[in-house]
Amino acid sequence: MRCVEPWVAGPLQAFLDESSARVTLLMTSSGQVIAQDGFTRSVDVMAAAALGAAIVASTDAIAQLTGAGRYGAVLHQGTAQGLYLAPFDTRRGRWIGLVVFGPETSAGLVQLFFRDLAQALAAAEPEARPGGVLLAENFERELNASLRSLFGR
Amino acid sequence: MTALQATLERVTRVRGIRGAMLVHEGDGLVVAEALAEGVEGAPVAALAASLLARLRRAAAGAGLAPPEFLQLRAERGAVLAVPAADELLLVAIADRDANLGLARLELREAAGRVR
Numbered sequence: 001m002r003c004v005e006p007w008v009a010g011p012l013q014a015f016l017d018e019s020s021a022r023v024t025l026l027m028t029s030s031g032q033v034i035a036q037d038g039f040t041r042s043v044d045v046m047a048a049a050a051l052g053a054a055i056v057a058s059t060d061a062i063a064q065l066t067g068a069g070r071y072g073a074v075l076h077q078g079t080a081q082g083l084y085l086a087p088f089d090t091r092r093g094r095w096i097g098l099v100v101f102g103p104e105t106s107a108g109l110v111q112l113f114f115r116d117l118a119q120a121l122a123a124a125e126p127e128a129r130p131g132g133v134l135l136a137e138n139f140e141r142e143l144n145a146s147l148r149s150l151f152g153r
Numbered sequence: 154m155t156a157l158q159a160t161l162e163r164v165t166r167v168r169g170i171r172g173a174m175l176v177h178e179g180d181g182l183v184v185a186e187a188l189a190e191g192v193e194g195a196p197v198a199a200l201a202a203s204l205l206a207r208l209r210r211a212a213a214g215a216g217l218a219p220p221e222f223l224q225l226r227a228e229r230g231a232v233l234a235v236p237a238a239d240e241l242l243l244v245a246i247a248d249r250d251a252n253l254g255l256a257r258l259e260l261r262e263a264a265g266r267v268r
Contacts, residue, residue, distance in 0.1 A: 077180060106206070108181020108199030 003035035004146045011120035012037070019113040022081065023100035028093060029053055033146055038100070042147050052098040056087050075107055084110045088118040091125055160263045161187035164243070167259050169251025171230075175267065176242045178202050184241065192246060201225075201234045201244045222257065233257060237264040 001016065003009045008026065012035050016024060023038030025045060031053035039045040055074060063071050073086035084099040084107060097117070101110050157175065164173035165187050172188035174197070181202035186194045201223065208220045223234040231247040233256055243264045245256055 082180070106179065106181035106199065106203055108176075108183075108195065109203055111182070112196050112199045 001035065001037040005034055007124050007126060008035045008121065011117055011124055014120065015113050015117040018116075019099070019101065019110050020105040021099045021101045021110060023048075023098075025049060025052065025098040027053060027096050027098070029056065029087065029096060034095060046147075048098060052085055052096055055085055056096050073111065075111075077107060082107055082110075084114065086111075086114055086118075088121075090121060091127070095121075155185075157185050157267070158187060160266050161185060164245055164256070164259045164263050165189070167245075167252055167256045169248040170245050170256050171248055172197075172246040173260075173263070174198050174244045174246075175237070176202050176234075176244050178205060178236065178240045178242045188246075194246070197232055197246055198244060201232055202242055205234055205236065205242060222261070224253065224257070233260055235260045235264045237267040239267075241267055243267065 001009065001012060003012065012024065012026065015021070016037055021038075023036075025036045025039070025048055026034040027049040028034065031049045033045055033049045036045050039048070059071050059074055063069055073084060075085075076083040081100055081102045084101065085096065087094050087096045089095075097114055099110050099114060101107070161173040161175065164170060172186065172192045172194055174186040174188070174194050175184040176182065176198040177184055179202075181199035183194050183198045188194050204225065205220065205223050208223060212218065212220055219236070221236065223232075225232045228249075230249050231251065231253060233245040233247060233253065235243045235257075237243050243260050245260055247253060247256055
C-alpha cells in the first residue's frame, strides 16, 4: 500500500484487511491519486484514477439530468471480478474510491467496509491545509511528488 | 404490495423479528426488504451471504450436503438465513426474545414461495 497522505494509511489498511479487495485506489474528484494498493505500474494507477473520476463525473451528470440528485456508487459485477466505485465527502473536498474485488469477497462486503473506510477517514482527517493556487507548473511538480510517494521512485 | 414483499412481511409478523430480507448470495446485496424502523439491513445481508457462502464451501470440503439453515446467535439477538431459489437467500434479523423456532418455520416456508 502507498499513500500520499500518511493519515490515510491506517483506515485504508483496515479496509484492505476486512474487504479482501484486490486493488484499491483513493483519488480526488479531479483524479489526483491519494493512495493505492494493488497497482504495480504508475501508468496503470494514473489511467485508473482518470477513468474512475470521469465515470463518477458522468454518473453525476446523468443523475442531474434524470433528477436523481446524486448516485451513491457504481457497481460493475463481472464473472471473474467486480468493480466498486464510490464518491464520498471529506473536508478536503470530494474523494472517490475505486475497488476491484474477486470471488473471495462480495459486493455487499466491499460496500459495507467501504462505508466504514469513509467514516474512519473522516475521523482521522486532520484540518485541511489552506488551498493554494493551482498552477500548471505546480500541478506537474505535485503529480511527480505523488507518483514518487506512490511508487517509491 | 408485491407477492415478494408480502412474503417478507409475513416473516416479520413473528414475535421478535425486526426485519426480513431477500439477499443475493453471490454479491451480498439486498434484493427486497421489510425492516423495522432503525434496522439497517445492508450490513447484515452482506455478512449473512458471506457466512453462508463460506459454510457452503466448508460443507462441500467435508463431503456434507449444502447448508439448509444458518442461525447466528449474539448477545442481543440473532440472524437467521435460509437459501432460496436462484442464488437467493432469505435472512431474518431477530431480537433476543424472538420466537426463533417459529421464525425458522416461517423462513423455510417463505423460501419455498420465492420461485
